[in-house]
Amino acid sequence: MQRSLLEPLLERINNHLEQNSIIVTLGSINIIDATVIEAKQSRKRKGKDSNNTQDSEAGYNVKTAADGKRKTTYGFKMHANTDEYGFVKKMTYTPGNVHDSQEMDKLLNKAHGQVFADSAYANKKNDERLGKHNNKILHRAYRNKPLTKQQKQDNKQRSSIRYIVERTFGLLKLHHGLGKARYLGLERNKAKAQLIAMSHNLKTGMNIFKEMQRLKTLRYYCVQ
Structure with missing residues (x-):
């Protein structure tokens, strides 16, 4: 039931928001990260x-x-791809020991644009796949190979955009209880995380819609 209904439902909600000009998919960026969720029984x-x-x-x-x-x-990990407004475009759910970069392919569409992520995603495979234009992953320093001045500037600029996914995780944990698993087992907690992502997108979409209506009303009275 969960696999057949919940996984496509997030995409359907996002399509509905796009049809109402609240989400813009074409040309949107991808901000990828993962957050750790403590298991219900962790000890x-x-x-x-x-x-x-x-x-x-x-x-x-x-x-x-x-x-x-x-x-x-x-515990577990929720891996997410958000846009520049914090909408969850795609998500996966894994045990906590799965490395962040292993879920990257599942979070991207074939026709993806620029990808912002922290240095945990920096590797040769992603460099080749994304290309120079779309690769906005933070540069990583290595032993005897510190970051150059240009790389530091790049990281500063990329971090100013990448923080949006961290803010989204913060909202999900603060207002929706994502910080600690409620159930035993991966699938049940994955279903909860999917419902939380949908709820977040609908709430964010409603707030944007209200602001659009307010601006439309304001323009009307200004013209009058």
């Missing part, structure tokens, strides 16, 4: 039958923060 504990109650379909994600400290979370 190893023994149940009544002495079995481990930890969610068996989740995985460990290890992330190094800006301060250099490592944070380990047992």
Whole structure:
């Protein structure tokens, strides 16, 4: 039921918003990232039958923060492709130990445009696939090969656009409870994440529609 109904439904909602001139698909950019979602039962504990109650379909994600400290979370990941207005164009849902770059192909359409992403997506395969014009992935520094002045400038400009997907994740966690899984198992939590993405797009679309109507009314009175 979930696979046959929910996965195409996000696309249908986005098509409806596009038909009403709220989403512009042609020429829109792709901002890709992933966010970690803690599992409902993330710690190893023994149940009544002495079995481990930890969610068996989740995985460990290890992330190094800006301060250099490592944070380990047992859970899942929501991978998303948003446009410049924060609409979720596509999403996937995986265990937390799946690397961000592995889901990139699934998040892009064949006729994709520019792609913005952090340095976790920087590799030779993506460089070749995207090409110089569409590749807006942050440059990565390597040992004995620091970033050039131009690369630093590129990263600053790209980060000013890439933050939109992080803001979207923040809204989904703050207002829709995405930060912690509600159920056991991947498919149930994936269904929840899909519904959250749809709800976010509809709410964002409604806010844009209201603003369009307000501006239309304002122009009418100005002409009068």
